[in-house]
Amino acid sequence: MNRVGPAERRRSSASGTDRASAKRRVTIREVARLAQVSIGTVSNVLNNPSVVSATTRRRVLDAIDSTRFVRNTAAHQLRVGKSRTIGVVLLDIANPFFTEIVRGAEHVLRDQDYVLMLCSTDESANREHRYFRVLEEHRVDGLLVCPVDSDLESAVALVARGIPTVLLDRDGSSHGLCSAAVDDIRGAELAADHLFDLGHQAIALVNGPAAIRQCIDRKEGARRSVQRARRCRSASLQEIVVGALTIDQGEAAVAALLAAEPRPSAVMCANDLLAFGVLRGLAAAGVAVPEEMAVVGYDDVVFASMLSPSLSSVRQPKYELGVAAAELLLEEVTGAPHEHRAIRFEPELVVRASSTPRPVSVPRALLSP
Amino acid sequence: MNRVGPAERRRSSASGTDRASAKRRVTIREVARLAQVSIGTVSNVLNNPSVVSATTRRRVLDAIDSTRFVRNTAAHQLRVGKSRTIGVVLLDIANPFFTEIVRGAEHVLRDQDYVLMLCSTDESANREHRYFRVLEEHRVDGLLVCPVDSDLESAVALVARGIPTVLLDRDGSSHGLCSAAVDDIRGAELAADHLFDLGHQAIALVNGPAAIRQCIDRKEGARRSVQRARRCRSASLQEIVVGALTIDQGEAAVAALLAAEPRPSAVMCANDLLAFGVLRGLAAAGVAVPEEMAVVGYDDVVFASMLSPSLSSVRQPKYELGVAAAELLLEEVTGAPHEHRAIRFEPELVVRASSTPRPVSVPRALLSP
DNA sequence: GTGAAAGCGCTAACAT
DNA sequence: ATGTTAGCGCTTTCAC
Numbered sequence: 001m002n003r004v005g006p007a008e009r010r011r012s013s014a015s016g017t018d019r020a021s022a023k024r025r026v027t028i029r030e031v032a033r034l035a036q037v038s039i040g041t042v043s044n045v046l047n048n049p050s051v052v053s054a055t056t057r058r059r060v061l062d063a064i065d066s067t068r069f070v071r072n073t074a075a076h077q078l079r080v081g082k083s084r085t086i087g088v089v090l091l092d093i094a095n096p097f098f099t100e101i102v103r104g105a106e107h108v109l110r111d112q113d114y115v116l117m118l119c120s121t122d123e124s125a126n127r128e129h130r131y132f133r134v135l136e137e138h139r140v141d142g143l144l145v146c147p148v149d150s151d152l153e154s155a156v157a158l159v160a161r162g163i164p165t166v167l168l169d170r171d172g173s174s175h176g177l178c179s180a181a182v183d184d185i186r187g188a189e190l191a192a193d194h195l196f197d198l199g200h201q202a203i204a205l206v207n208g209p210a211a212i213r214q215c216i217d218r219k220e221g222a223r224r225s226v227q228r229a230r231r232c233r234s235a236s237l238q239e240i241v242v243g244a245l246t247i248d249q250g251e252a253a254v255a256a257l258l259a260a261e262p263r264p265s266a267v268m269c270a271n272d273l274l275a276f277g278v279l280r281g282l283a284a285a286g287v288a289v290p291e292e293m294a295v296v297g298y299d300d301v302v303f304a305s306m307l308s309p310s311l312s313s314v315r316q317p318k319y320e321l322g323v324a325a326a327e328l329l330l331e332e333v334t335g336a337p338h339e340h341r342a343i344r345f346e347p348e349l350v351v352r353a354s355s356t357p358r359p360v361s362v363p364r365a366l367l368s369p
Numbered sequence: 370m371n372r373v374g375p376a377e378r379r380r381s382s383a384s385g386t387d388r389a390s391a392k393r394r395v396t397i398r399e400v401a402r403l404a405q406v407s408i409g410t411v412s413n414v415l416n417n418p419s420v421v422s423a424t425t426r427r428r429v430l431d432a433i434d435s436t437r438f439v440r441n442t443a444a445h446q447l448r449v450g451k452s453r454t455i456g457v458v459l460l461d462i463a464n465p466f467f468t469e470i471v472r473g474a475e476h477v478l479r480d481q482d483y484v485l486m487l488c489s490t491d492e493s494a495n496r497e498h499r500y501f502r503v504l505e506e507h508r509v510d511g512l513l514v515c516p517v518d519s520d521l522e523s524a525v526a527l528v529a530r531g532i533p534t535v536l537l538d539r540d541g542s543s544h545g546l547c548s549a550a551v552d553d554i555r556g557a558e559l560a561a562d563h564l565f566d567l568g569h570q571a572i573a574l575v576n577g578p579a580a581i582r583q584c585i586d587r588k589e590g591a592r593r594s595v596q597r598a599r600r601c602r603s604a605s606l607q608e609i610v611v612g613a614l615t616i617d618q619g620e621a622a623v624a625a626l627l628a629a630e631p632r633p634s635a636v637m638c639a640n641d642l643l644a645f646g647v648l649r650g651l652a653a654a655g656v657a658v659p660e661e662m663a664v665v666g667y668d669d670v671v672f673a674s675m676l677s678p679s680l681s682s683v684r685q686p687k688y689e690l691g692v693a694a695a696e697l698l699l700e701e702v703t704g705a706p707h708e709h710r711a712i713r714f715e716p717e718l719v720v721r722a723s724s725t726p727r728p729v730s731v732p733r734a735l736l737s738p
Numbered sequence: 739g740t741g742a743a744a745g746c747g748c749t750a751a752c753a754t
Numbered sequence: 755a756t757g758t759t760a761g762c763g764c765t766t767t768c769a770c
Contacts, residue, residue: 027746027747028747037756037757038756038757039749039757040749040757040758041755041756042748043749044749048749048750051755052756053755053756056756068530071506071748072506072508072746072747073508074442074443074444074447074452075447075749076747077443078444078746078747078748078749078763078764079747079748079749079762080748080749083443085507088487093468094469094472094671096465099463099465102487103462106462106488106489110488110496110499110500115486115507116486116488117454117484117487118475118485118486118487119484131479131484133439134482135484137439137442138443138454139441161437276672276675303645303676306649306676307676308675308679309677310677396764397763397765398764407741407742408741408765409743409766410740412765412766413766415764415765420740421739421740422739425740440764443764444746444763444764444765445763446746447745447747447764447765448745448763449764739770740769742770743766743767743768744765744767744768746763746765747762749760749762751759752759752760753757753758754756754758
């Protein structure tokens with residue numbers, strides 16, 4: 001927060017009068033009157049232009065923009081049953097991972113004149129519940145949701161209530177739900193395998209709340225990896241659970257990380273934000289990365305490659321995830337031929353400095369082709 | 370994009386039949402029937418509970434949750450004229466700067482059960498225009514907007530059409546608009562002064578499109594600074610204009626930056642994303658930061674401090690900006706006693722490694738208190 | 739305290 | 755091709 005408080009300047013007079021003078025919005029009826037046609041005809045030029053003669057259509061169109069008429073979606077919705085809104089419920093809008101997903105979804109949805117109702121739950125089931133309720137009251141045409149709870153009850157309930165729903169970053173096949181997701185178990189395996197391949201024996205997983213499915217799956221992936229590694233040699237996995245998938249929580253986890261027995265020489269994090277925090281905490285504690293502690297994140301958020309040191313991470317195709325989910329939802333919403341299905345993307349490990357034994361120092365000459 | 374294409378799995382049968390079986394949503398009328406009261410009474414327990422007797426209220430409440438009734442906002446809106454939605458129109462949802470603002474706004478708005486309609490214009494006036502239109506069709510109760518164009522015409526038009534509007538990150542005083550903003554001229558002065566104080570003579574400004582007001586103001590701040598600096602010594606400012614405020618564009622600007630005559634020894638950027646790109650481009654070109662080129666960003670996005678090298682930046686109180694804007698809007702929307710006003714925050718320069726002559730190497734012992 | 743009825747702005751079926 | 759009309763689900767007088 002900045003030191004200097006906000007300075008305010010008054011400019012116009014109280015708005016009590018403003019609202020009093022707020023003129024009634026123009027309706028289809030006034031347009032009709034002005035164009036000397038019936039309201040039905042106006043409605044037709046709006047929704048069924050081909051059915052009305054060119055001349056009256058012109059007249060109506062003129063009336064529309066001379067009155068600055070703007071159709072009322074609520075009335076339309078009440079009649080037709082479509083709101084042209086899509087609810088998007090995710091864990092944390094401040095996380096660039098979700099931001100990219102939203103970008104993808106918005107790009108496909110805006111072309112169809114859908115508008116997004118964005119809801120960030122901050123990983124609170126309570127808030128999620130409330131948002132679901134509000135979105136249902138608004139009669140959203142569909143829902144894109146990354147649920148807080150590990151079970152899919154809330155999402156299943158949504159579908160049961162007749163709201164087309166597509167899961168974001170969560171597989172829905174077990175419950176017959178549409179979804180666009182990445183294999184988290186596999187992703188975590190990639191990360192852990194990488195660390196064991198590097199020769200680390202004791203690795204830690206800084207994980208989010210077990211209520212979040214992604215955290216469970218990523219732990220499972222790590223578990224599988226350590227069990228494989230154990231067949232040839234000593235290998236251990238310790239889990240440090242924090243309260244939320246945020247930078248601050250990642251930083252706070254460092255104390256526990258450094259106190260762990262046996263002390264891990266590598267750490268993987270349930271997402272990049274946690275890893276960012278771990279990196280920061282490690283720096284503050286004077287622990288060299290990757291020499292004294294290797295770090296791997298998850299998501300490969302755009303900033304991961306720019307950190308110091310650059311962060312190894314498990315890449316998820318975020319934008320594509322958003323696009324896929326939105327397209328799936330659109331199919332369902334528009335009633336296009338469609339079967340419920342789970343779209344799955346593959347994760348991909350991106351190795352960078354934070355887990356590379358010694359900084360690769362390539363002669364400059366080799367850099368350009 | 371990941372190599373492995375999405376794998377799909379079919380699960381349930383076509384949804385054509387699904388929608389056919391979609392049962393009608395329960396209305397107030399069915400609740401009334403079940404509770405043996407009139408629909409007016411149901412409405413009363415919903416909106417005016419105190420006026421209905423305890424026993425009938427119970428009966429109605431029971432009917433409500435046994436039918437799983439959920440009120441229809443569209444119908445409510447049609448009658449009452451309030452949609453309980455707020456439109457949020459910003460330049461780029463992928464920019465953590467805006468993300469923080471949205472967080473702030475959402476936190477105050479969600480408590481009043483407003484829901485955000487989020488629209489990212491990607492700096493396109495066209496898209497902005499379309500979104501304004503759609504949001505007006507939805508009859509949003511209010512609008513939070515960071516406009517694309519440097520003039521405030523579009524925003525003024527919105528207000529003229531009766532839509533309460535608060536400017537985000539833009540001062541509205543000149544047009545009698547509500548706003549929550551930071552003094553961009555001052556902010557840019559801070560950045561440029563800092564660079565000149567460091568002894569740099571030729572500095573560059575990597576700037577966004579002149580259509581964007583923030584870019585104009587930040588240039589103006591830099592201009593004032595260089596003029597002051599000139600009074601004592603040689604000082605120059607070159608502007609490199611790019612097409613958008615993104616990482617990629619920042620990276621692309623590096624070529625021009627290095628080719629500039631006289632070659633600048635320091636660069637300030639119109640926002641952090643550009644600075645991130647510049648940093649990346651500089652690294653690729655083998656230019657040492659800050660030794661050969663000092664870099665300062667703008668916004669102080671959360672990731673700025675974690676980069677390599679850590680990025681000096683002009684901090685804006687993002688979350689607070691969102692909160693302030695939302696509160697202002699709420700005042701207007703709810704018709705609370707209210708005067709149009711421009712809330713102004715002060716920017717603050719945060720100096721980090723990217724503009725510090727030689728990396729500060731503090732003995733470890735000094736780090737903790 | 740409760741019910742009846744009008745109407746918010748629009749669409750769609752039917753009539754002309 | 756255009757007009758008339760009956761609602762969509764709800765709120766809100768106004769009677770009782």
